[in-house]
Amino acid sequence: MVPPKYFVPARYAAFVRRRAALARYDLVDVQAMERKKFALAGLDPDAGRARLDSVLLSLSGKRFDHVSGTDSVHWLLFACISLTDWGRGVRDILEIGTFRGKTTVILRALFPQAQIVTCDLPDEDPILASSYRRGDPAVLAEYKQMRDSRVSQDGIRFVQANSFFLPQKAPGPYDLIWMDGGHLYPEVAWDMCNAWHMCRPGGKVLCDDVYTDPKGGGAYASAAGFDVINYLATRTPVEVIHFIKRENPAWAADTRQCKYVSMLHKPAGV
Ligand SMILES: C[S@@+](CC[C@H](N)C(=O)[O-])C[C@H]1O[C@@H](n2cnc3c(N)ncnc32)[C@H](O)[C@@H]1O
Incomplete structure (x- = not known):
């Protein structure tokens, strides 16, 4: 049989892999495994969930949903951290990658x-216009208006710079760092290097969009973040836990394309 003109073997293989993965996906097992990771990190996901829901309801009228929706586990992790003794002492937070400022205002509410x-x-950085449709003047104007209205709140300082220059522009130190800028090589390598050095001993770095499969990835992320974390882990006593970003089967079932939020703890005295 001659395959149709639009038949692309790699896409068909991905389709078959994804369909088989969806059939195998066991949400109950996945949730049990993720709860163990929270316990390992000393975090209470139920208390965190209640706190996060109250923050999200006041900001957007919606509850957290990463099972049927597309919310990401980093909000839940931040909510859990904010309830710990250590979290209550967090004084300085760095977010790399503001985008529309949604996580910025959630952090503001969780860590007042x-x-x-x-x-x-x-x-003027060429990546700005070439990503997230910001080359379109209408999209760019709406993006800036939303970002600026959110980052103008008390307790938030917006630094407009490529993260390469962060050690000069805003050297910290910080207790908590949210790494959510460029997830490809080379950005992810300098962001992790800077984050590690700007993080206080005893602090935490959370890194978004980590693919653990070398063949995983897309336009904005790849396994480069995982490689950098492993590089660091080989040379430092960093403690790392990879949390599934969304338990939603459409995002998590295909292990090649499953994304993680990696939480790195920099031990005291390092
Ligand atoms: C995924 S979005 C961030 C989302 C946001 N943190 C949130 O949770 O809502 C990534 C952002 O990182 C920014 N970015 C990409 N590379 C960067 C770099 N080298 N320095 C600073 N920001 C960067 C992009 O412009 C984009 O706005």
Whole structure:
């Protein structure tokens, strides 16, 4: 049989792999495994969930949903951390990759005692216009209006710079760092290097969109973040836990394309 003109073997293989993965996916097992990771990290997901829901309801009228929806586990992790003794003492937070400032305002609500520095690209950086449809003037204007209205709150400082220059522009130190800028090589390598050095001993770095399969990835992320974390783990006593970003089967079932939020703890004294 001659395959149709539009038949692309790699796409067909991905389709078959994904369909088989969806059939195998066991949400109950996955949730049990993820709960063990929270316990290992000393975090209470039920208490965190209640706190996060109250913050999200006041900000957007919606509850957290990463099972049937597309919310990401980093919000839940931040909520859990904010309830710990250590979290209540967090004073300085860095976010790399502000985008529309949604996580920035959630961090602000969860850690009202902290100062937040959030960084995104300057207007003239070519990556700004070439990503997230910001080359379209209408999209760009709406994006900037939303971002600026959110980062203008008290307790938030917006640094408009490529994260390469963060050690000069906003050297910290920080207790908690949210790494959510460029997830491809080379950005992810300098972001992790800077984050590790700017993080106080005893602090935490959370890194978004980590693919653990070398063949996983897409336009905005790859397994490069995982490689950098493993590089660091080989040379430092960093403690790492990889949390599934979304338990939603459409996102998590295909292990090649499943994304993680990696939580790195920098031990005291390092
Ligand atoms: C996925 S979005 C961030 C989402 C946001 N943290 C949130 O949770 O809502 C990634 C952002 O990182 C920014 N970015 C990419 N590379 C960067 C770099 N080298 N320096 C600073 N920001 C960067 C992009 O412009 C984009 O706005």
